[in-house]
Every structure is written in C-alpha cells, then in structure tokens.
Amino acid sequence: MMSRRIIKILCLSVLILSFHSQNFAQEKCNLKTSIAESIKLIPDFTYSGSKTYRPETVNSSIEIIAFLFEGVESSIVFLKEFEDAIFEVNIYDKPANDVTKNILFSTDDIAFSGKELIFKSGKRRGLIYVNIVYKGLKYDSKSASCMSMVIGSKAY
Amino acid sequence: MFKKLAIFVFLGTLLSCGGESVDSAAIMKEEVSYMEDFKKNHQELNVILPSTTQIIEIFKRAGLKFSETSCAPLEHRNFVSTFGKSIAFGAYSADLAYCLINEEKAFAKMYFNKVYGLSGDLGLDGLFNNEDLQNQFNALEGDDAETIEALLELQKQTDIYLYNEELEERNLIFFTGARIEGMYLASTSSELKDKKLLTRRVIEQKTVLMILAHELQAREDQNPEIKDISDDLQKLKEKLSKTDFLYEDVSSGEVRLEISDVDLEQIRLEIGRIRSKIFR
Numbered sequence: 001m002m003s004r005r006i007i008k009i010l011c012l013s014v015l016i017l018s019f020h021s022q023n024f025a026q027e028k029c030n031l032k033t034s035i036a037e038s039i040k041l042i043p044d045f046t047y048s049g050s051k052t053y054r055p056e057t058v059n060s061s062i063e064i065i066a067f068l069f070e071g072v073e074s075s076i077v078f079l080k081e082f083e084d085a086i087f088e089v090n091i092y093d094k095p096a097n098d099v100t101k102n103i104l105f106s107t108d109d110i111a112f113s114g115k116e117l118i119f120k121s122g123k124r125r126g127l128i129y130v131n132i133v134y135k136g137l138k139y140d141s142k143s144a145s146c147m148s149m150v151i152g153s154k155a156y
Numbered sequence: 157m158f159k160k161l162a163i164f165v166f167l168g169t170l171l172s173c174g175g176e177s178v179d180s181a182a183i184m185k186e187e188v189s190y191m192e193d194f195k196k197n198h199q200e201l202n203v204i205l206p207s208t209t210q211i212i213e214i215f216k217r218a219g220l221k222f223s224e225t226s227c228a229p230l231e232h233r234n235f236v237s238t239f240g241k242s243i244a245f246g247a248y249s250a251d252l253a254y255c256l257i258n259e260e261k262a263f264a265k266m267y268f269n270k271v272y273g274l275s276g277d278l279g280l281d282g283l284f285n286n287e288d289l290q291n292q293f294n295a296l297e298g299d300d301a302e303t304i305e306a307l308l309e310l311q312k313q314t315d316i317y318l319y320n321e322e323l324e325e326r327n328l329i330f331f332t333g334a335r336i337e338g339m340y341l342a343s344t345s346s347e348l349k350d351k352k353l354l355t356r357r358v359i360e361q362k363t364v365l366m367i368l369a370h371e372l373q374a375r376e377d378q379n380p381e382i383k384d385i386s387d388d389l390q391k392l393k394e395k396l397s398k399t400d401f402l403y404e405d406v407s408s409g410e411v412r413l414e415i416s417d418v419d420l421e422q423i424r425l426e427i428g429r430i431r432s433k434i435f436r
Contacts, residue, residue: 031315031316031319031320032316032320035312035316046304046308047207047308047311047312048204048206048207048210048311049204049205049206049207049315050204050315050319051202051204052319062202063202064202064203064204065202065203065204065367066203066204067203067204067205067206067363067364067367072210072214127363149204151204153210
C-alpha cells in the first residue's frame with residue numbers, strides 16, 4: 001500500500017516537472033514564426049536582422065542598438081509571444097546638434113497591449129536605440145514573457 | 157555613458173555631413189575616451205548589425221563593379237579552428253552575395269558550394285537541410301529578384317538556425333568575416349561612379365568597426381585569434397578616424413566630402429592585410 005503511494009507521488013512529481021519544463025521551453029520565442037509574421041504584416045519587408053528578449057523579472061529591461069543605412073527605409077516589428085505580457089518600447093536617436101535623446105517612438109502613454117507593434121523609421125541613417133521594459137502580465141496567467149524584434153528594410 | 161555615446165555619434169555625423177571644419181585629434185581623443193567608458197559600462201552589447209546582403213547591395217549602389225580577382229580564393233585552405241572556419245564562412249557568404257548581386261551566377265554557385273562545405277565543417281549541417289533554402293538556391297537561374305530572395309533566405313535561415321541551436325554568438329564571427337570581405341571588395345573596386353557615396357560608406361565603417369571590435373573584445377574567451385582580429389579592426393577604425401574625408405577643390409575653392417586616392421590606397425592596404433589573415 002505504502003509503495004503504491006510512493007509510486008503515485010513519484011509519477012505525479014514527474015508530471016509536474018514535465019509540465020514545468022514545457023512551460024520553460026515556451027519562454028523561448030519562436031523566431032521563425034516571428035519573422036514570418038513580420039513579413040505578413042509588412043508585405044515589402046525584407047529581413048535584415050532580429051533579436052529576442054526574454055525578461056526574467058518585472059521591470060527588467062534591455063537596450064538594443066540597430067544600425068541603419070542611409071537612404072534605406074527600415075521598419076521594426078515587435079511581436080509578443082503571448083498577448084497578455086506588457087512591454088514598454090521606447091525608440092530614440094541622438095541628433096547631430098544635440099547630446100540628449102530624441103524620442104522617435106514611445107509606448108509610455110499607450111501601453112503596448114496588442115500582439116504586435118510596427119515602427120517605420122523612414123530613411124534615417126546611423127544608430128537607433130531601442131529600449132524595451134517588461135512590465136509584467138495583464139492577467140494573473142501562467143504565460144511566459146518573450147518578445148521578438150525583427151528589423152527589415154525596403155532596400156531592394 | 158549615453159552622453160559619451162551621443163558625443164561619438166555627433167562627431168561621426170559631423171564628419172559625414174561635410175563642409176564643416178573638424179579636428180581629427182579631438183575626435184580621436186573623444187572616441188578613445190568614449191570606448192573606455194563604453195567598455196566599463198557595457199559588458200554585453202545588444203546590437204542588430206546590417207545583413208551581408210545589405211552591405212553588398214549598398215556598396216554596389218556606390219558603384220562597386222564585379223571583379224573576379226577581388227573575390228576570396230576558392231582553392232582548399234586549412235581552416236583549422238572553429239574561429240578560422242567561422243570567419244571564412246562569413247567571408248565566403250559575402251562573396252556569394254557579391255556574385256549574386258552582380259548576376260555572376262556561375263561564380264555564385266562555386267561560392268555557394270564553399271559556404272555549404274564550411275557549414276558542414278562547422279556542424280551546421282541542419283542549416284542546409286532546410287527545404288525553403290534549398291528551393292531558393294535551386295532557382296538561382298531565375299531573375300534578379302529571385303537571387304536576392306535566395307540571399308535573404310540564407311541570412312534568415314542562418315539566424316533562425318543559430319538561435320534555435322543556441323549558437324547565436326557565432327553570428328558575430330560570421331558577420332566579422334562578411335564585413336572584412338565586404339570592405340575588401342569595395343576597396344579594390346576600380347570603377348566607382350559616386351565617390352561621395354563611397355566616402356560616406358567608408359565613414360560608416362567607423363561605427364560598425366567600433367561595435368565589432370568591442371563585441372569581439374568582450375568575447376576574448378580568450379582566443380588569441382579573436383584578440384588578433386579585434387585589435388586589427390580597432391586599428392583600422394583608428395586609421396579611419398585619423399583620415400581627413402574633406403577634399404578641397406583648389407580651382408573652385410569648394411570643400412566636399414571625398415576620400416583622397418592616397419587615403420583610399422592606405423585603407424585598401426590595411427583591409428587587405430587583415431583579410432589575408434582569413435585565407436592564409
């Protein structure tokens with residue numbers, strides 16, 4: 001009787017552990033899907049590069065630098081793996097005549113609440129800075145938090 | 157940190173705008189100071205660099221013509237280390253893009269085979285087992301748009317493959333090889349229809365070289381080959397920083413953005429020296 005109970009507990013532990021590891025595996029963004037979705041969102045979008053962000057704690061952030069060529073129209077598509085995750089996105093550059101940040105785009109006022117976000121940079125050149133802050137989950141769900149940033153251009 | 161970065165970007169932009177007097181020594185000082193500060197504060201830098209296809213396409217727009225002799229040697233080379241194979245993979249990828257963009261499909265196939273072979277040596281066999289990629293390259297006889305699609309597919313599938321296999325750090329080495337080869341191809345082109353545009357592209361290398369040198373230095377884990385190439389790229393960036401990109405036309409008195417032939421030759425020699433280390 002006792003050994004049956006032990007076996008049951010062991011089986012249950014294995015199930016719990018496998019569920020946990022599945023959840024953990026989901027935390028890695030599916031980059032292939034993100035790129036495919038980005039191309040669908042912007043039909044003339046040609047892939048240039050990408051970065052994924054997996055925040056570990058609420059309010060953690062990442063700063064990504066993207067290099068844009070002169071005369072090339074670039075776009076950045078941000079895609080959340082799970083819609084209920086809340087991210088704040090700020091994009092800025094540093095103009096030649098100023099040493100302060102020049103905000104180009106910010107979700108400070110309107111939270112990034114949908115699944116995707118598109119930023120069209122126009123024919124900008126040089127470096128742009130993308131700051132992403134993870135603000136937690138909209139609902140008390142078990143969803144993992146992960147976001148892909150896919151950059152592309154209309155160069156060809 | 158951002159203040160320093162802003163100063164650097166400001167100075168870089170000032171240089172590229174032309175027509176304004178700049179003090180190279182002051183710029184160098186600012187950049188050295190910026191790099192020291194940058195290294196202290198950024199152990200890890202998240203950067204999205206332009207794709208190999210984009211580099212070649214943009215140089216082509218500056219008048220880069222196809223020259224078979226500029227391409228990397230195809231004969232067997234002993235790429236012993238993973239680093240050596242990785243940097244060669246990047247360089248050959250740039251040659252592949254260069255051939256395709258210039259519609260030299262017979263050469264492109266040879267470089268495709270080289271890239272394919274090295275991917276196997278690097279344990280990236282899975283990359284070319286991808287049906288989408290194979291279909292794209294089987295259609296290389298197609299038109300221009302299709303060849304560009306094939307290149308973009310290669311870039312995309314490489315990124316996805318490295319991401320899925322958690323080998324993303326290799327992308328930096330691939331990119332370094334592609335960048336060196338791209339700069340070499342551009343610097344050896346004898347027919348440049350738009351020198352101003354080429355000069356701007358050369359100036360842009362400074363920012364990219366600075367980021368590359370920093371990223372490589374951060375990874376000196378601690379392979380002497382990485383350190384060597386990182387030092388070389390840093391020196392090249394310093395050389396570019398010291399170069400005066402403003403040309404004064406004596407007859408008209410006009411000052412314009414144009415690299416001198418002497419400076420271009422020096423940069424060409426330096427890039428050639430760095431590149432020769434990949435294929436030695």
